[in-house]
Amino acid sequence: MPVKRAAGAHEPKRQRGHLRVAAIMEAGIAVFTEKGYDAATMTEIAARSETAIGSLYRFFPSKEALADALLLRYAEHVTGQLDALAQRASSMAQDKLADELVDFMLSLESQRGFTVALLDARGGSEVRRTRFRQAAREGLGRVLRAAMPALPKAKSETVAAVLLHVLKGLNAIDVDKAAARRLLQAEIRLLVRVYLGSAQQSAQASR
Amino acid sequence: MPVKRAAGAHEPKRQRGHLRVAAIMEAGIAVFTEKGYDAATMTEIAARSETAIGSLYRFFPSKEALADALLLRYAEHVTGQLDALAQRASSMAQDKLADELVDFMLSLESQRGFTVALLDARGGSEVRRTRFRQAAREGLGRVLRAAMPALPKAKSETVAAVLLHVLKGLNAIDVDKAAARRLLQAEIRLLVRVYLGSAQQSAQASR
Amino acid sequence: MPVKRAAGAHEPKRQRGHLRVAAIMEAGIAVFTEKGYDAATMTEIAARSETAIGSLYRFFPSKEALADALLLRYAEHVTGQLDALAQRASSMAQDKLADELVDFMLSLESQRGFTVALLDARGGSEVRRTRFRQAAREGLGRVLRAAMPALPKAKSETVAAVLLHVLKGLNAIDVDKAAARRLLQAEIRLLVRVYLGSAQQSAQASR
Amino acid sequence: MPVKRAAGAHEPKRQRGHLRVAAIMEAGIAVFTEKGYDAATMTEIAARSETAIGSLYRFFPSKEALADALLLRYAEHVTGQLDALAQRASSMAQDKLADELVDFMLSLESQRGFTVALLDARGGSEVRRTRFRQAAREGLGRVLRAAMPALPKAKSETVAAVLLHVLKGLNAIDVDKAAARRLLQAEIRLLVRVYLGSAQQSAQASR
DNA sequence: AATGAATGAGCCTTCATTCAT
DNA sequence: GATGAATGAAGGCTCATTCAT
Numbered sequence: 001m002p003v004k005r006a007a008g009a010h011e012p013k014r015q016r017g018h019l020r021v022a023a024i025m026e027a028g029i030a031v032f033t034e035k036g037y038d039a040a041t042m043t044e045i046a047a048r049s050e051t052a053i054g055s056l057y058r059f060f061p062s063k064e065a066l067a068d069a070l071l072l073r074y075a076e077h078v079t080g081q082l083d084a085l086a087q088r089a090s091s092m093a094q095d096k097l098a099d100e101l102v103d104f105m106l107s108l109e110s111q112r113g114f115t116v117a118l119l120d121a122r123g124g125s126e127v128r129r130t131r132f133r134q135a136a137r138e139g140l141g142r143v144l145r146a147a148m149p150a151l152p153k154a155k156s157e158t159v160a161a162v163l164l165h166v167l168k169g170l171n172a173i174d175v176d177k178a179a180a181r182r183l184l185q186a187e188i189r190l191l192v193r194v195y196l197g198s199a200q201q202s203a204q205a206s207r
Numbered sequence: 208m209p210v211k212r213a214a215g216a217h218e219p220k221r222q223r224g225h226l227r228v229a230a231i232m233e234a235g236i237a238v239f240t241e242k243g244y245d246a247a248t249m250t251e252i253a254a255r256s257e258t259a260i261g262s263l264y265r266f267f268p269s270k271e272a273l274a275d276a277l278l279l280r281y282a283e284h285v286t287g288q289l290d291a292l293a294q295r296a297s298s299m300a301q302d303k304l305a306d307e308l309v310d311f312m313l314s315l316e317s318q319r320g321f322t323v324a325l326l327d328a329r330g331g332s333e334v335r336r337t338r339f340r341q342a343a344r345e346g347l348g349r350v351l352r353a354a355m356p357a358l359p360k361a362k363s364e365t366v367a368a369v370l371l372h373v374l375k376g377l378n379a380i381d382v383d384k385a386a387a388r389r390l391l392q393a394e395i396r397l398l399v400r401v402y403l404g405s406a407q408q409s410a411q412a413s414r
Numbered sequence: 415m416p417v418k419r420a421a422g423a424h425e426p427k428r429q430r431g432h433l434r435v436a437a438i439m440e441a442g443i444a445v446f447t448e449k450g451y452d453a454a455t456m457t458e459i460a461a462r463s464e465t466a467i468g469s470l471y472r473f474f475p476s477k478e479a480l481a482d483a484l485l486l487r488y489a490e491h492v493t494g495q496l497d498a499l500a501q502r503a504s505s506m507a508q509d510k511l512a513d514e515l516v517d518f519m520l521s522l523e524s525q526r527g528f529t530v531a532l533l534d535a536r537g538g539s540e541v542r543r544t545r546f547r548q549a550a551r552e553g554l555g556r557v558l559r560a561a562m563p564a565l566p567k568a569k570s571e572t573v574a575a576v577l578l579h580v581l582k583g584l585n586a587i588d589v590d591k592a593a594a595r596r597l598l599q600a601e602i603r604l605l606v607r608v609y610l611g612s613a614q615q616s617a618q619a620s621r
Numbered sequence: 622m623p624v625k626r627a628a629g630a631h632e633p634k635r636q637r638g639h640l641r642v643a644a645i646m647e648a649g650i651a652v653f654t655e656k657g658y659d660a661a662t663m664t665e666i667a668a669r670s671e672t673a674i675g676s677l678y679r680f681f682p683s684k685e686a687l688a689d690a691l692l693l694r695y696a697e698h699v700t701g702q703l704d705a706l707a708q709r710a711s712s713m714a715q716d717k718l719a720d721e722l723v724d725f726m727l728s729l730e731s732q733r734g735f736t737v738a739l740l741d742a743r744g745g746s747e748v749r750r751t752r753f754r755q756a757a758r759e760g761l762g763r764v765l766r767a768a769m770p771a772l773p774k775a776k777s778e779t780v781a782a783v784l785l786h787v788l789k790g791l792n793a794i795d796v797d798k799a800a801a802r803r804l805l806q807a808e809i810r811l812l813v814r815v816y817l818g819s820a821q822q823s824a825q826a827s828r
Numbered sequence: 829a830a831t832g833a834a835t836g837a838g839c840c841t842t843c844a845t846t847c848a849t
Numbered sequence: 850g851a852t853g854a855a856t857g858a859a860g861g862c863t864c865a866t867t868c869a870t
Contacts, residue, residue, distance in 0.1 A: 038245030042865060052831045054867085063865065133381060158390045162398060165376040173372055174340060183365045191369060194405045195398055227854095249840060259856045264841065431833080452659030456861060466835045471862065547795060572801070572808045579794055580812075583786040588754060597779045605783060608819045609812055663844060673852045675846085684844065835867080846856080 021059050023049035025073065028066050033114045037067060040117075067118050068128050074114070075135040082139030089146040094200060097147050098193040101140075105167040106185070115168070137161050147196075150203040159199050166191060228266050230256040232280070235273050239324045244274060247324075275335055278325055282342045285315070289346030296353040301407060304354050305400040312374040313392065322375065344368050354403075357410040366406050373398060435473050437463040439487070442480050446531045451481060454531075482542050485532055489549045492522070496553030503560040508614060511561050512607040515554075519581040520599065529582065551575050561610075564617040573613050580605060642680050644670040646694065649687050654735045658688060661738075688739050689749050695735070696756040703760030710767040715821060718768050719814040722761075726788040727806070736793070758782050768817075771824040780820050787812060 027049035031040045042063055046053040060066035081104055089097055108115075119129050140160040145151055151159070170188050175181045234256035238247045249270055253260045267273035288311055296304055326336045348367040352358055358366070377395050382388045441463035445454045456477055460467045474480035495518055503511055533543045555574040559565055565573070584602050589595045648670035652661045663684055667674040681687035702725055710718055729736075740750050762781040766772055772780070791809050796802045 036245065038243065041863085046832095053865095054831050055829085057866070058829080061866095130381065130383075154390075158387070158394045161380055161382070161391055162376060162394050165380055166373060166398075169369060169372040173368055174337070175368070176337075180365070183361075184368055187365045187369050190405070191373075191402055194401055198397070198401045248838085250838090260841085261843080261857065262855055265854070268841090270840070434833095450659065452657065455859085457859090467861095468836065468863080469834055472833075475862090477861070544795070544797075568804075572804045575794055575796070575805055576790065576808050576812060579790040580787060583783060587782055587786055588751065589782070590751075594779070597775075598782055601779045601783050604819070605787075605816055608815055612811070612815045662842085667853095674844095675852050676850085678845070679850075682845095831868105831870085833867105833869095835865105837863105837865100839863080840861095842860080843858100844856105846854105847852105848854095849852085 017059075020049075020051060020055065024051055024056055024059060024066070025070055027051075028070050029114055032067065032070070032117045036117045042066075064128075070114075071118055071128055071132050075132045078108070079135050079139045082136075082143055086139075086143040086146040089143050090149075092147065094147070094196050095193050097143075098196050099189065101143070101163070101167060102170065102185070102189045102192055105170045109171050115172070133164075136164055140164055144199075148200055148203050151199065152203075155199075155203065159195075163192070163195065166195065227256075227258060227262065231258055231263055231266060231273070232277060234258075235277055236321050239274065239277070240321045241324075243324050249273075271335075274325055277321075278335055278339050281321070282339050286342050286346045289343075289350055293346075293350045293353045296350050297356075299354065301354070301403050302400050304350075305403050306396065308350070308370070308374060309377065309392070309396045309399055312377045316378050322379070340371075343371055347371055351406075355407055355410050358406065359410075362406075362410065366402075370399070370402065373402065431473075434463075434465060434469065438465055438470055438473060438480070439484060441465075442484050443528055446481065446484070447528045450531050456480075478542075481532055484528075485542055485546050488528070489546050493549050493553045496550075496557055500553075500557045500560045503557050504563075506561065508561070508610050509607050511557075512610050513603065515557070515577070515581060516584065516599070516603045516606055519584045523585050529586070547578075550578055554578050558613075562614055562617050565613065566617070569613075569617065573609075577606070577609065580609065638680075641670075641672060641676065645672055645677055645680060645687070646691060648672075649691050650735055653688065653691070653738045657738045663687075685749075691735075692739055692749055692753050696753045699729075700756050700760045703757075703764055707760075707764045707767045710764050711770075713768065715768070715817050716814050718764075719817050720810065722764070722784070722788060723791065723806070723810045723813055726791045730792050736789070754785075757785055761785055765820075769821055769824050772820065773824075776820075776824065780816075784813070784816065787816065 024045065027045045028040075031045050031048060034040075035044075040063075042056060043053060045066070046056045049056070056066075060069060085100055085104065088100075092100070119132060137157065137160045140163060141153075141156045144156045144160055144163075145153070148156075166188065170185055173184055175184055231252065234252045235247075238252045238255060241247075242251075247270075249263060250260060252273070253263045256263070263273075267276060292307060292311065295307075299307070326339060344364065344367045347370060348360075348363045351363045351367055351370070352360070355363075373395065377392055380391055382391055438459065441459045442454075445459045445462060448454075449458075454477075456470060457467060459480070460470045463470070470480075474483060499514055499518065502514075506514070533546060551571065551574045554577060555567075555570045558570045558574055558577075559567070562570075580602065584599055587598055589598055645666065648666045649661075652666050652669060655661075656665075661684075663677060664674060666687070667677045670677070677687075681690060706721060706725065709721075713721070740753060758778065758781045761784060762774075762777045765777045765781055765784070766774070769777075787809065791806055794805055796805055
């Protein structure tokens, strides 16, 4: 296709740009996770992604902009996953849903520390964090309402916020030994089931 | 009274010193909470406590020493409160215990963000954070074992870690409106009750 | 010429970098000499070389690194000169050798005070100073052994250390008037001749 | 004696003052020697002499004043010793004189580093150092003229300056092993003899 | 558009000196 | 006079960001 060809003249550049951006974001996640937002340096992120510091700043005009972009992409990933889960949730046994939520959270384990680095840490825009949490809570709220149609919207938002916090414990709670970590995760899995059960009950009762 | 006089001769100094230290610690909590450990500056802490930077360093020889002192004091407070609670816990209805735990955590509200700033954040000694968490978990574990003698020690440790995380949600979860905050806290109160009930059951079952 | 052009593309940078480094080193020598290692400030060295403080640190990552580099360069210069002298020393009358040593030392006059600032002073790495002295002594030892093959190695090392000290007097001894300085230098020249003669004699005697 | 008694009312204070000053000076020598002028801190000197910092400043109004006082006392000691030597020098064999000079210098060994710390180091008043050197040179000059009446005054000053420098090598030259140090000192002893001999000759020749 | 050298504000910390008690 | 807490200027060093090439 001529169109393709014609575009091709610039496509490689864009392609390269995309690769560059991807490399930067990957490096950004790694460095922010390892060092935390403040201790991370733009120089190191540039070096790890084999990008000139000037180029890094062309794509992300500030450290904060990079963090924002990272968080946005993460939010989109989380939202997407939760929405997919929401579609299946209506026809799902409650304990199954609990397990899926736990497993989904565990699948984000690689992001462990990243969340803390960019969300819980002070410094940097309050906006950034608020927006992210909002997205996650809303996504989780949609899952809950799909699974429990009886749940009023207001209640679902509160439950989502609490549930999200509980789930974050899966990756955020520090334990020294691997065995302890497994116990902990099992315990949280249990708690999520119990909590969902309790929420369901109260939803039906308030009907 | 000569005694009073004699004491008075040096009391002012000590008095002033104590006030100074108190002012610094208060300012430290405020600034660490607002900015996080890394972004907090000793200069600002000095300014807020109306202390010359040199004086600040006389009392706390490094930024880390200040954070440590803050955390230590906080840990002692928490441990003390939990131990007091443990003594009353054995003769307490379970829902009452849940409420007391929630109320205790809410009483720490003034420390909101502080925990995150100094504990969850990167930066500063890993040791500091680990030690604090250990203390809090152990204190909570003692409360649990007092309330549920049937709970095996290992299980109590896991439950304590999870329960602590849940309770932290009371202060840590960000909500925009006061009404939402009240709902949230009520929800967590409920969850704590449910969780304690579930733990109790499993403890008796495993007997 | 394309070659020239191609080279020109990067040459300016390198060129500038070299000039920058040279300016910094010159300023470093000046400031260290005037103030001594401890009292010298990186800020002043930066200012004198018209370098931004950040740039100074790009080239020399610490005050000590700068001092080390300065000393290393000086050591190489001294060693090189002494080795050149060693080659000519075997076919040289003894008084001629004495004169050459004295003249060589006087040629370092511009370094007056520098030696003291970085070598004799406290502060900064012990290693740095030790290494430099070792190099100078060994270089002078090689000159001596070339000139007096009968001199045992051990003896030559001792003589080198003493001779070096004597020669340092040429630049290190403070005198108020220019005339006094000339007298002093003539006196040391005499002493060096006498000392070399004495060393020669003892070398031949111990044969 | 009533006079003594009357004075006694204040004497203890003065006595205490003297002790205090002596303790401070001792501590000052120790700390300057160990750390060098710049790195030495008034606080440490106060602590080592068990003096309140405020009291230290009452006796010595600045760090430099303390260094000056130390140097002055040292200069007086050196001058006194040299003058005593001068009195015996006229009836002394030349080699004996050389030995006495060397031994005297070695007796100052405990001051090793002190000299460097306060004299050779840059920083602090140029005046201080100049004055000290002048005193030492003049003292040594008197010894020389006593021993060699034929030596013209101008010549004696030059020789004194050079000889002083040579003698300083006894304590100032850094060597790694004790054996090397002994060899070095023997070598310098030899050199001093040779030099004195040479000076004597030239003095008699120029008669 | 890419590059990376250059910039300089700002951080943590030290220490000579002062002065209220 | 004695004391030592208080002061704040200044030092070494880092790093986000810019801009000439």
